[in-house]
Amino acid sequence: MSPDLPKLPSAISNALELTLISQGAEAQIYFSHEHPFIPSPLPAGTITSTISSPSAGYILKYRPPKPYRHSALDAQLTKHRTLSEARILYKLFLAGIRVPSFIAVDPRQGLIWMENIDGPSLKKWIWMLEAEIEGQHGEGDDDEAMTRQESIKPLLLSVGSEIAKLHFLDIVHGDLTTSNILLRESSRTGAESGADSPKRIVPEPVIIDFGLAQQSTLPEDKAVDLYVLERAFISTHPVHSEAYVKWVLEGYVAGFGRGKKIAVFKVKEIMRKLDAVRLRGRKRSMVG
Amino acid sequence: MEPGLTLRLPQFPQSVVHVGLYTSVTNAATIRKELLSGNTRYSYAFVDPRSMLSVAHVLAAVYRALTDMEAGGLRTRTLSSEVVFALGGTMNIADTLRRFGIADDSDSLLVVKVDTDQTKRSNSVWAELEEIIQGTSIPVSDENIAQLTDIETVRKNYKLQPGISLVDRSEATKVVAGAIALRGYL
Numbered sequence: 001m002s003p004d005l006p007k008l009p010s011a012i013s014n015a016l017e018l019t020l021i022s023q024g025a026e027a028q029i030y031f032s033h034e035h036p037f038i039p040s041p042l043p044a045g046t047i048t049s050t051i052s053s054p055s056a057g058y059i060l061k062y063r064p065p066k067p068y069r070h071s072a073l074d075a076q077l078t079k080h081r082t083l084s085e086a087r088i089l090y091k092l093f094l095a096g097i098r099v100p101s102f103i104a105v106d107p108r109q110g111l112i113w114m115e116n117i118d119g120p121s122l123k124k125w126i127w128m129l130e131a132e133i134e135g136q137h138g139e140g141d142d143d144e145a146m147t148r149q150e151s152i153k154p155l156l157l158s159v160g161s162e163i164a165k166l167h168f169l170d171i172v173h174g175d176l177t178t179s180n181i182l183l184r185e186s187s188r189t190g191a192e193s194g195a196d197s198p199k200r201i202v203p204e205p206v207i208i209d210f211g212l213a214q215q216s217t218l219p220e221d222k223a224v225d226l227y228v229l230e231r232a233f234i235s236t237h238p239v240h241s242e243a244y245v246k247w248v249l250e251g252y253v254a255g256f257g258r259g260k261k262i263a264v265f266k267v268k269e270i271m272r273k274l275d276a277v278r279l280r281g282r283k284r285s286m287v288g
Numbered sequence: 289m290e291p292g293l294t295l296r297l298p299q300f301p302q303s304v305v306h307v308g309l310y311t312s313v314t315n316a317a318t319i320r321k322e323l324l325s326g327n328t329r330y331s332y333a334f335v336d337p338r339s340m341l342s343v344a345h346v347l348a349a350v351y352r353a354l355t356d357m358e359a360g361g362l363r364t365r366t367l368s369s370e371v372v373f374a375l376g377g378t379m380n381i382a383d384t385l386r387r388f389g390i391a392d393d394s395d396s397l398l399v400v401k402v403d404t405d406q407t408k409r410s411n412s413v414w415a416e417l418e419e420i421i422q423g424t425s426i427p428v429s430d431e432n433i434a435q436l437t438d439i440e441t442v443r444k445n446y447k448l449q450p451g452i453s454l455v456d457r458s459e460a461t462k463v464v465a466g467a468i469a470l471r472g473y474l
Contacts, residue, residue, distance in 0.1 A: 038347055
């Protein structure tokens with residue numbers, strides 16, 4: 001028999017209607033239609049510029065106490081991890097990187113409020129497109145590779161460049177996978193796409209889950225981030241993973257620091273480290 | 289019609305929040321004096337709207353104060369002063385009250401009252417405020433607050449880098465609300 005799932009503090013679950021949408025080893029993710037401190041609806045005419053788009057809803061990330069830890073240690077760890085994630089989310093939001101925007105934190109109870117990102121994960125999106133492409137083309141069709149390139153490449157380039165922006169700020173994600181990258185409809189519509197091409201609008205990638213994120217200036221840590229993502233591609237999209245990884249890295253190199261001289265040097269170093277990491281795996285020291 | 293706004297924060301439905309907005313205020317110095325002398329009739333949060341961006345900005349501070357109160361972590365003596373303190377981006381109480389609170393020369397005021405146990409009916413709140421404040425009550429809306437905002441004061445009070453744009457109010461509110469939530473934790 002499995003033990004009962006940890007429950008939210010009752011003051012919160014009594015006040016808000018929350019739906020558990022994901023349960024991990026460290027935290028639970030709840031969805032809420034309501035903002036924690038902005039009532040909806042508000043008296044008419046009160047708020048013209050709401051704090052966010054209310055349609056997508058909000059996310060509450062909860063780190064429940066772990067009964068097997070000493071309570072003092074547990075409280076300290078929960079506070080530390082919750083705050084570290086909240087700080088990084090806020091920092092990235094200020095820097096204009098596409099992450100769920102940070103709303104509030106309660107470090108004592110292990111709670112973080114952020115905006116919900118309404119869209120599929122990169123993993124699901126690629127699966128969907130692959131199925132679509134295979135449906136259109138016969139076995140071993142030459143056009144198939146072209147279609148794949150046209151529809152998937154632009155997105156993976158922007159995924160790479162988004163990760164590069166993150167790394168350029170010396171933040172490493174720590175758990176970069178295709179499930180931790182969500183895609184939402186681009187907020188900028190039309191302006192960038194040239195003549196009305198029949199191509200679908202490329203959604204924008206949003207990186208989520210900074211529970212294991214850290215500040216780091218080491219090329220090694222960034223290379224490991226990329227390596228973890230590469231492994232995720234290999235295991236979830238085995239057939240074409242090589243091309244996918246190539247596109248992501250292409251976007252990464254192009255997007256890193258956007259032409260700043262020092263960035264060129266840094267990104268070379270990261271790519272060199274990535275080769276080394278590929279040979280030996282994610283763990284650095286094999287002593288023991 | 290009520291002169292101000294009465295609402296409840298979704299996460300704290302048991303508390304009633306009153307927000308009022310006043311312009312052409314002539315007796316700010318007197319209010320401040322009564323406040324400092326500890327007159328209990330004046331247990332409201334008197335905020336200078338020059339440093340306020342939107343209704344959501346105010347609610348972020350109320351939320352922070354209520355969260356801290358629930359955890360037994362109030363840093364100031366009353367919930368009202370805690371709301372003003374929560375607005376600031378620093379842990380310095382005196383400095384924050386000076387920057388965000390009422391000043392002798394304030395000619396507009398944003399007033400917040402949080403009732404955690406609804407002992408006060410909202411019309412008595414408005415009646416009391418009418419007696420306390422010599423000024424004109426205007427509807428509490430983002431539009432009216434925006435008219436009173438001094439963006440440079442906001443930038444200075446929250447120590448925002450020049451790279452951070454405050455033109456889009458909704459984005460700017462997210463910036464300050466984040467600073468309020470993380471105050472003391474950064």
